[in-house]
Amino acid sequence: MIHQKRRKELLSRLDDNALVIVCTNAELQRNADCTFPFRPDSSFWYLTGFTEPDAIAVFSKKNYSIFLRPKDKTKEIWNGKRLGAEAAPSTLLADNAYSIELFADQLDTLIDDETVLYYDNNSTNSLHEDIASADGIKPLLPHLSEMRLVKDAKEMENMQFSADLAVNAHVQAMTNVKPGMFEYEIAALFDAEFKRNNSTHAYTPIVAGGANACVLHYIENNEVLKDGDLLLIDAGCETEGYASDITRTFPVNGRFSEAQKQIYSIVLDAQKGAINCLKPGEKVNKAHDTACSIISNGLIGLGIINDDLPLNEFYMHNTGHWLGLDVHDCGQYKLNDEHRHFEAGMIMTVEPGIYIRKNDKIDPMYWNIGIRIEDDVLITESGNKVLTQSLVKEIDDIENLMRK
Numbered sequence: 001m002i003h004q005k006r007r008k009e010l011l012s013r014l015d016d017n018a019l020v021i022v023c024t025n026a027e028l029q030r031n032a033d034c035t036f037p038f039r040p041d042s043s044f045w046y047l048t049g050f051t052e053p054d055a056i057a058v059f060s061k062k063n064y065s066i067f068l069r070p071k072d073k074t075k076e077i078w079n080g081k082r083l084g085a086e087a088a089p090s091t092l093l094a095d096n097a098y099s100i101e102l103f104a105d106q107l108d109t110l111i112d113d114e115t116v117l118y119y120d121n122n123s124t125n126s127l128h129e130d131i132a133s134a135d136g137i138k139p140l141l142p143h144l145s146e147m148r149l150v151k152d153a154k155e156m157e158n159m160q161f162s163a164d165l166a167v168n169a170h171v172q173a174m175t176n177v178k179p180g181m182f183e184y185e186i187a188a189l190f191d192a193e194f195k196r197n198n199s200t201h202a203y204t205p206i207v208a209g210g211a212n213a214c215v216l217h218y219i220e221n222n223e224v225l226k227d228g229d230l231l232l233i234d235a236g237c238e239t240e241g242y243a244s245d246i247t248r249t250f251p252v253n254g255r256f257s258e259a260q261k262q263i264y265s266i267v268l269d270a271q272k273g274a275i276n277c278l279k280p281g282e283k284v285n286k287a288h289d290t291a292c293s294i295i296s297n298g299l300i301g302l303g304i305i306n307d308d309l310p311l312n313e314f315y316m317h318n319t320g321h322w323l324g325l326d327v328h329d330c331g332q333y334k335l336n337d338e339h340r341h342f343e344a345g346m347i348m349t350v351e352p353g354i355y356i357r358k359n360d361k362i363d364p365m366y367w368n369i370g371i372r373i374e375d376d377v378l379i380t381e382s383g384n385k386v387l388t389q390s391l392v393k394e395i396d397d398i399e400n401l402m403r404k
């Protein structure tokens with residue numbers, strides 16, 4: 001029902017004679033005859049609830065047709081059940097269902113002179129050529145992303161569950177890590193916690209000890225964790241399609257050094273300052289500006305930032321992004337070239353960091369410190385709610401948890 005409601009809502013935002021075409025993905029080959037685990041296209045999933053590969057939804061105010069893989073006795077014995085065209089209308093609340101092989105033929109019957117076609121050519125589905133040859137196509141995503149940006153009650157529930165699972169896994173990492181362990185042993189705690197709850201990773205996790213934390217997208221996760229180093233973990237879960245995205249940084253041996261404390265405190269102050277900017281009516285770029293200013297002042301105070309070494313030497317990424325079905329979720333950050341304002345129901349991450357690589361101009365006690373702290377924040381009517389609030393981030397709280 002929720003998907004029917006969403007299709008109706010989307011159509012109400014489009015031209016009267018709109019015809020929407022949304023494709024999901026094809027399966028992706030991993031090697032030889034093995035495929036990657038299938039994950040549906042987010043927009044298709046959002047509008048249909050259908051999770052098989054190779055399907056296309058076509059809907060207007062008058063009709064909802066779904067094209068999907070045909071029933072196939074042999075393929076179903078080997079690879080699993082298919083819904084098929086006969087059962088699809090009642091299961092998916094569609095008016096018609098056809099085998100996907102009939103898509104090109106049927107498309108002509110669904111389009112007339114009055115039709116305004118909305119379609120995004122962003123799928124791995126090879127059938128998009130048939131659609132892309134139609135005239136006068138309008139992009140769908142600007143309209144759909146406005147809907148996906150503001151979460152409904154069921155979505156918020158999924159997002160909270162996804163956040164809770166990731167919090168549990170991060171707690172296990174903090175309480176189990178010891179010098180001499182390998183990064184992949186910690187990554188395995190996340191694999192297990194997510195799988196045990198019928199969920200998966202929302203993205204490839206970053207489990208980065210010591211200098212590896214200064215590589216922003218380090219995903220090898222195969223080095224030994226050393227006494228005295230920090231461990232940065234950026235790992236989030238996907239459950240029912242919805243992502244969480246959490247980063248914590250903590251000492252491998254359970255105790256922060258003085259230099260680590262100094263840098264950590266600056267990142268934590270920046271993160272709290274930025275979170276305070278997430279409220280209805282505030283501009284979405286305020287959080288980043290606030291984080292930059294706190295980090296800049298903090299590093300100037302420690303003599304790390306100077307005329308030769310500007311802020312972007314140590315903080316080179318943005319402070320947050322939309323979060324939802326995609327970890328970097330759809331949604332504009334600007335409207336008509338102006339930064340937009342937060343509204344209740346939007347969810348954004350807040351993730352400032354400081355990364356200090358080896359540099360002869362900087363005191364060696366700061367070398368190879370890479371710290372990021374990331375939480376997931378829901379904008380509410382009165383301000384915000386941090387979905388990942390229950391995961392410790394104060395220095396004392398982390399050390400106390402790790403001592404247990």
Ligand SMILES: [Mn+2]
Pocket residue numbers: 245321349351374
């Ligand atoms: Mn993130």
